[in-house]
């Protein structure tokens with residue numbers, strides 16, 4: 001099969017990882033890039049040897065013959081760019097958070113469905129190899145039927161130096177980081193019927209919440225707690241590890257700091273090191289996330305080749321995005337929120 005011709009829109013902080021990952025991936029390459037900022041366009045174009053450079057996404061779509069577009073801008077531009085891709089019938093990857101609102105996200109899914117265009121949200125955390133290892137244990141049946149889960153991300157890492165916009169939004173940790181944890185909870189324990197949320201802002205220099213605790217009822221009867229914090233100072237900084245506890249009818253799974261996976265089942269306990277590989281272009285502690293970028297982008301290429309729906313398709317991500325909206329509604333009202341009312 002001929003290599004797929006892709007374009008990247010948005011050449012900012014995180015896009016560099018996506019560009020590195022595209023170089024590692026079989027079956028696709030980036031032939032053009034776009035950023036409304038000339039400096040970022042030049043820096044990323046020079047770093048990755050891309051000569052076709054556009055300031056305006058409309059010109060990119062009009063001039064290039066593309067098999068897909070990878071949107072790595074921040075949320076406010078996602079809807080117009082995804083809808084532009086749908087108009088040009090170009091399959092599209094969109095970074096998380098999918099959109100500023102659930103109404104926008106639904107409209108984007110509809111625009112792509114109406115145009116017959118594949119749409120994947122770049123929701124990469126579930127593709128981290130330690131998270132995939134947890135899922136593999138669940139699938140093996142070793143712990144029986146899961147009835148409780150805890151998905152935890154607690155850190156004091158300074159995310160604002162690399163992503164200054166995170167300090168300015170009225171919404172912060174649920175929309176930016178909790179969205180990944182909520183998606184992991186769905187990935188491991190299934191869709192959710194009800195969520196109850198409490199939030200706090202500990203850092204006085206930011207506009208949004210930096211602590212969130214969410215209690216969820218899953219449709220299969222399991223209960224989970226998703227907790228995240230950027231105000232938690234620990235002896236050894238765990239960023240960006242997601243820690244997981246799952247209790248099942250026959251045993252337990254614990255993914256502990258340092259990528260240590262402990263599985264207890266009927267035949268005893270096994271402890272495994274599930275550390276992600278350090279790719280040649282990656283840097284600690286981001287290597288965990290960087291590896292997952294390769295995995296999700298390879299999944300996209302495989303799905304396009306086979307004509308199958310990506311695991312984190314736009315339609316799938318509406319379920320995760322609805323949890324974000326529901327969490328903010330519940331944090332404001334102090335009431336549980338039913339997901340069916342939003343979807």
Ligand code: NAD
Nearest residue numbers: 010011012013014035036037040072073074075077095096
């Ligand atoms: P950034 O601000 O550093 O980069 C965004 C770039 O997009 C900027 O260079 C900007 O000029 C450009 N841009 C914005 N609107 C545009 C438009 N209409 N046309 C062309 N260019 C446009 O942001 P970032 O930190 O790289 O984050 C980008 C996205 O990636 C965000 O949605 C963020 O949440 C997400 N992100 C995801 C992960 C992950 O692990 N999945 C990690 C970090 C960031």
Ligand code: 89V
Nearest residue numbers: 159163176177180240289
């Ligand atoms: O994954 C993300 O979306 C990033 C970070 C890990 C820093 O929260 O914004």
